[in-house]
Amino acid sequence: MSIISVRDIHTQFDEKIVHKGLNLDINEGEIYGILGPSGCGKTTLLREMVLLQEFTHGNITILDKSLSNISQVNAQSLRRDWGVLFQAGALFSSLSIEENIALPLVEYTDLSLAMINEIVKFKINLVGLKSTDSKLYPSQISGGMKKKAGLARALAMDPKLLFLDEPTSGLDPISAREFDALILKLRDMLGLTVVMVSHDLRSIYDTLDRVAIIDEMKIAYEGTLSDVATSSSDFVKIFFK
């Protein structure tokens, strides 16, 4: 069943056209990759999916809600159903790691503080951070730790959907592989649907079920990695040799 469907998306910044009619479908429970050369508009597409940016034309449907002219109430309920990990983590710098993770729980639920603390501890362990790090502020931790903490925050509300923008870039190879394993584990345990942008070939082969490759403003290929050779795009030919 398709959980996200993108139909004929056009995007334009001033004079610059980024997307010219993108179509793709993301199924429930799969790890879906958006690939393509630098500057082809992967981040832009992801931002459009999470309501941070408007597209010029076309429509995106997520969890049966259409994003064009979405009502405030529907938008708000979607936002509780997804978690987003930004390229640099985007933790709130005035809050410590555990406060960052606790924030959505504090705002959206009536859980007791003790309960919230338990949940936060669990999420911190889950993403592979040490519990001693939880009191630190974002300025005191490394880039990789920020990504992990950002993931823990994205997972705080047990979302159905997880959006990741280059989750393994800037991580050392060991952490990157751990991250991949974590994503796979989460999908299997929690039944998440994961949409991620990635340039990391290992991570692409290890985790992705299906991919969409954006090249020259269009989708050059959509499908499983085993059939990727059928695409005629130059980028695909070079990237997957």
Add this chain to the structure above:
Amino acid sequence: MASNLTYNLQGDKLSIKFSGELTLYTITTFQKQLQTISFKEVSLIALDLHELAYLDTAAAIFLIKLEEEYNTKSKKTRILCFNEKVLSTLELVKMQKTITNSEIKINDTKGLFLKSSIIKINKFFYGFLLFMEFFGKVSMTQLDYLKSLNNIRYKEIAFELNESAIKAIGIVALTSFLIGVVIAYQSAYQLKLYGANIFIVDMLGISILRELAPLITAIVIAGRSGSAFTAQIGAMKITQELDAMKTMGFDPFTFLVIPRIIALMIAMPLLIFIADIMGIFGGMIVSHIDLGISYELFLDRFREVVDVRHFFIGIIKGPFFAFLIASIGIYRGLIVKNDTQSIGLNTTKSVVESIFAVIVCDALFSIALTNLGI
């Protein structure tokens, strides 16, 4: 290794010999040296690189440009070189050059002035529309806030109150004290001439309570909190914290904007009150020392001649000034672009614009109140 340029003119043949290491540090000297050579009779030029030990890419660009320049002056120019490394550097630069040349240039300069001014006007107008949109959103969220007490974010407001009121007390008090001292000192001199010493109380009372304390406070707060709002929110935009908030369903207007505006609107009247006290206190001390007016006399006279409405007018201005300062500061923070320069630019603009807005607002108050006869 030092590098060297020697040239040798033989009839219509010029040979320019480079030796040593030709790098970006030596180009300018050579350029100057070459300009002194007169080429009139020359028709053949050889750029001799045989003794060159090292060539960097900047120097390669220089050599190729030199070759082109001489060629266009219809002198036959050749680069002589056997060194593989030097040749490959030259080749690399030539190749990049052909690539950049083949890229089509779209920039036409026709009608550039008209076009750029239209774009500027358009941008200005768009900026104005954006500010109006911001205003609209602020008002809507404010209304939502008032619908239910549960919506009010007390914690954020309290935090901002501490930041922009409690921590500002010292500087506001000191500034207004000094202003009181200065005003009293200057007017004491004039009043003494007429023997109208006691009127200093009327003067200080009305000018400080009604105009100076609110203005001084507003200027200090614009420089302090207005700039802080812009820088904080601008930085949050660059680190994508604002985006993160939005995707988590936390509306930046309820979480960041309204608490700051409300906090400042509460803080400002209190700060003006403190500025009133300190300003008058400063004036009182100078009156005592300079004009020999005792504190009791000063306060007695103060009660008699300074109407309480002057005090209230000063205080009432507070929330208005606060609203202007906070909304301009926050708006400037929200429109910061994704670069650090933009934070500096917008911070400067936010302070300048909010002080300007405060003064305009104060002028409007003056006109309105005078016409109302208050």
